[in-house]
Amino acid sequence: MSKKQGMSYIASTYGVGSPGRGNARGGDGIHACDTAPTAPADPADLNSAIIDTTASLIIVLDPRGRIVSFNKACERASGYTFAEAAARANYEFLLDATEVEKVRTAFNRINAGEFPSAHENDWIARDGTRRHIVWSTSAVVDERGEVRLIVGCGNDITERRQIELKLRESEERYALAVRGANDGIWDWDLRADTLHTSDRWKAMLGANDEEIGTVPDDWFSRIHPEDLPRFRAALDQHIEGKSPHVEIEHRMRHRSGLWRWYLVRGLAIRDAAGKAYRVAGSLTDVNDRKAVEDQLVREALYDSLTGLGNRVLIQNRLQHALARARRNEDFKFAVLFLDLDRFKIINDGLGHLVGDQLLVELSKRLRTCVRPADTVARLGGDEFIILLEDLREEGDAVRVAERVHELLKTPFALGENEIFSSASIGIAPGSPRYRNVQDLLRDADAAMYRAKALGKSRHEIFDEALHEKAMETLQLETDLRHAVERGEFFPAFQPIVSLIDGSLQGFEALVRWRHPDRGMVSPATFIPVMEETGLIVPLGAWMLRVSCLTLARWRQRFPALAHVGISINVSGKQFARGDLAGDVAAALAESGLPPDCLTLEITESVMMSNSEQAAQTLRRLREHGVSIHVDDFGVGYSSLAQLHRFPIDALKIDRAFVSRIAKTIDAKDEVARDSSLVRTIISLARNLGLGVTAEGIETAEQLEYLRQLRCELGQGYLFSKPLAEKEMEALLAGGLPWGMASRKAG
Ligand code: C2E
Ligand code: CA
Ligand code: CA
Numbered sequence: 001m002s003k004k005q006g007m008s009y010i011a012s013t014y015g016v017g018s019p020g021r022g023n024a025r026g027g028d029g030i031h032a033c034d035t036a037p038t039a040p041a042d043p044a045d046l047n048s049a050i051i052d053t054t055a056s057l058i059i060v061l062d063p064r065g066r067i068v069s070f071n072k073a074c075e076r077a078s079g080y081t082f083a084e085a086a087a088r089a090n091y092e093f094l095l096d097a098t099e100v101e102k103v104r105t106a107f108n109r110i111n112a113g114e115f116p117s118a119h120e121n122d123w124i125a126r127d128g129t130r131r132h133i134v135w136s137t138s139a140v141v142d143e144r145g146e147v148r149l150i151v152g153c154g155n156d157i158t159e160r161r162q163i164e165l166k167l168r169e170s171e172e173r174y175a176l177a178v179r180g181a182n183d184g185i186w187d188w189d190l191r192a193d194t195l196h197t198s199d200r201w202k203a204m205l206g207a208n209d210e211e212i213g214t215v216p217d218d219w220f221s222r223i224h225p226e227d228l229p230r231f232r233a234a235l236d237q238h239i240e241g242k243s244p245h246v247e248i249e250h251r252m253r254h255r256s257g258l259w260r261w262y263l264v265r266g267l268a269i270r271d272a273a274g275k276a277y278r279v280a281g282s283l284t285d286v287n288d289r290k291a292v293e294d295q296l297v298r299e300a301l302y303d304s305l306t307g308l309g310n311r312v313l314i315q316n317r318l319q320h321a322l323a324r325a326r327r328n329e330d331f332k333f334a335v336l337f338l339d340l341d342r343f344k345i346i347n348d349g350l351g352h353l354v355g356d357q358l359l360v361e362l363s364k365r366l367r368t369c370v371r372p373a374d375t376v377a378r379l380g381g382d383e384f385i386i387l388l389e390d391l392r393e394e395g396d397a398v399r400v401a402e403r404v405h406e407l408l409k410t411p412f413a414l415g416e417n418e419i420f421s422s423a424s425i426g427i428a429p430g431s432p433r434y435r436n437v438q439d440l441l442r443d444a445d446a447a448m449y450r451a452k453a454l455g456k457s458r459h460e461i462f463d464e465a466l467h468e469k470a471m472e473t474l475q476l477e478t479d480l481r482h483a484v485e486r487g488e489f490f491p492a493f494q495p496i497v498s499l500i501d502g503s504l505q506g507f508e509a510l511v512r513w514r515h516p517d518r519g520m521v522s523p524a525t526f527i528p529v530m531e532e533t534g535l536i537v538p539l540g541a542w543m544l545r546v547s548c549l550t551l552a553r554w555r556q557r558f559p560a561l562a563h564v565g566i567s568i569n570v571s572g573k574q575f576a577r578g579d580l581a582g583d584v585a586a587a588l589a590e591s592g593l594p595p596d597c598l599t600l601e602i603t604e605s606v607m608m609s610n611s612e613q614a615a616q617t618l619r620r621l622r623e624h625g626v627s628i629h630v631d632d633f634g635v636g637y638s639s640l641a642q643l644h645r646f647p648i649d650a651l652k653i654d655r656a657f658v659s660r661i662a663k664t665i666d667a668k669d670e671v672a673r674d675s676s677l678v679r680t681i682i683s684l685a686r687n688l689g690l691g692v693t694a695e696g697i698e699t700a701e702q703l704e705y706l707r708q709l710r711c712e713l714g715q716g717y718l719f720s721k722p723l724a725e726k727e728m729e730a731l732l733a734g735g736l737p738w739g740m741a742s743r744k745a746g
Contacts, residue, residue: 057154065090079126096122170267184283206255224251261290303378306363314377318437325432333430334397337444340382341456401459422457492722506565509547536571537578548591565597572606575614595625655696
């Protein structure tokens with residue numbers, strides 16, 4: 001029997017060999033092949049050929065277990081040739097040590113005439129790898145019934161096993177998710193390029209069986225074009241073995257026509273060579289979660305009223321622009337700081353609803369002024385930031401500002417109101433010299449302030465002069481911090497006098513700062529900076545304390561001051577950030593002053609912009625006997641309703657109105673109007689049961705006028721400038737009361 005011939009024959013029969021190939025060798029098989037390919041010449045050859053070409057393992061043992069026959073498949077699976085295997089004492093060298101006993105028992109039973117059904121056992125191949133084989137066994141029995149040969153026919157299922165194992169792993173992994181989350185299932189056969197999707201998968205798209213067939217494109221064509229490249233990349237990467245699994249979110253068109261978000265998970269199944277031939281996984285509808293996520297992002301980065309970016313977003317974009325400018329010299333950008341003029345009047349006069357509408361409409365207009373790549377954001381209130389990127393030249397930013405002014409010339413139609421608005425705009429050209437976003441915004445802000453100061457409804461570009469001013473402010477800030485530590489502050493006191501009889505009624509405490517180099521610095525310069533930085537809170541508490549202590553000392557030293565009080569200015573920041581009630585209580589306790597000799601002065605703007613909580617703090621203080629006066633009355637826009645909300649005792653007429661009495665006293669035609677404002681405030685106060693103090697009385701004429709209107713209290717240079725403790729003591733020692741009208745102190 002010639003194995004070679006048999007092999008040739010089978011090969012020819014199945015059409016693998018070439019027609020002329022048989023000529024290479026002689027023999028019956030060849031001959032048969034050439035003449036009658038479908039009829040073998042020798043049945044024994046044929047059997048041998050079949051045995052050697054079959055994928056099944058065929059092994060024949062004698063009753064002692066020695067290998068008698070071992071086909072090619074056995075050779076391939078074990079790595080031993082037939083000759084090597086036959087040379088061994090028995091077949092056990094092929095077995096895994098743990099299985100020797102099991103197989104021996106089976107072998108003995110076969111020898112005893114029993115034929116166990118199919119069983120599995122592992123072979124350990126020559127190279128140490130483990131082959132998993134399913135066997136069915138039969139025996140050749142002689143005429144006396146003795147077993148002569150045992151024939152095993154086996155199938156090497158190692159590969160299949162591995163695949164099954166992987167499949168089971170992946171299936172188990174997904175089974176959980178599927179059961180729990182009601183997910184859809186997909187299974188893509190890469191070889192056949194067919195896609196199987198579960199009913200649930202289809203239902204999630206609102207589709208039915210006919211609409212989604214077995215072509216992968218039934219899926220891919222539904223994916224949002226923006227998501228498709230990402231999706232394909234994720235799949236390809238995993239198929240190529242570069243990622244452990246597929247996990248990607250993408251949008252698909254739902255049958256309703258809307259895009260919905262889905263989460264796709266998948267795992268490839270690979271053959272022994274590691275090549276993927278199937279990818280399967282799940283599909284989850286994550287649209288609701290996505291919507292919530294989007295909402296969160298929107299809330300974190302966008303202004304809820306106007307839909308524009310918010311402070312966080314613009315800071316982020318500015319950061320990027322700065323980084324870009326540092327990397328690339330040619331990149332030009334600019335920041336526009338925009339503040340509406342007189343927004344407060346609209347807001348207070350027509351109500352917040354109209355104010356909000358105006359901001360919304362303005363936002364729409366602002367967006368039309370810029371290119372899509374630019375950013376418009378709302379910082380808060382009526383403050384907006386525009387970031388212009390990729391500018392050709394600085395002039396571009398100015399042109400945008402001009403366009404904004406132009407667009408504001410058209411009135412806003414808000415309900416029944418037609419509102420004209422204008423804006424002041426500060427422009428800060430971007431530059432890599434900026435260390436951070438704050439500096440950039442600060443400069444745009446400074447330019448905006450100059451635009452306001454120069455008459456509003458205009459724009460200003462940040463330049464060197466402004467830069468110097470900004471640096472000064474920065475220096476001032478640093479100096480102020482040291483001033484607190486070094487005790488450079490002290491209080492000055494200005495007398496408050498009865499305009500009726502000239503008696504001293506109290507003092508207003510005013511903070512003074514003696515700068516080590518610059519000398520006296522005006523509160524008008526440093527108070528705004530202290531408010532900005534929050535330094536005003538500890539300073540305010542300190543002023544309360546030292547002013548009360550000073551008055552307490554004076555009351556002991558000058559008996560005539562027994563009923564004199566002290567007025568202290570309170571900043572809005574002290575409500576928001578400080579503990580005003582606590583500070584007041586501490587100052588009164590330490591000085592031993594009764595609460596009714598303490599007056600707190602709050603400005604109209606503080607009253608207006610502060611919350612119910614501020615009103616409540618004041619109400620509590622007032623219940624304890626502390627008086628509340630409204631400072632600078634008349635310059636703000638407080639309505640009567642707002643006056644009512646706060647517990648107040650008196651109004652202080654702003655110096656601006658008092659000084660106008662003096663100027664217009666000769667210009668007859670204007671007298672009526674200007675003096676009537678003072679008159680109006682006084683009669684308003686009287687109607688509300690409030691006291692009135694006039695500030696900044698400098699001339700006898702002003703005093704006379706105010707007396708005629710029966711204004712009760714006044715202060716001003718006419719009586720005395722604010723004086724430091726020792727100076728005031730000298731003045732007090734000179735005797736009381738203040739002489740009326742004639743005296744010019746200072
Ligand atoms: P204010 O509360 O309106 O104080 C009155 C201001 O008018 C004082 O200015 C005072 O010196 C000035 N003044 C008084 N009489 C006359 C006058 O006849 N003619 C003129 N031309 N001016 C007069 P000052 O001291 O420069 O204070 C400015 C502002 O700084 C104050 O205005 C107040 O708002 C704030 N301020 C001063 N001290 C404090 C403080 O301790 N705490 C707080 N929060 N603010 C303070
Ligand atoms: Ca005051
Ligand atoms: Ca004032």
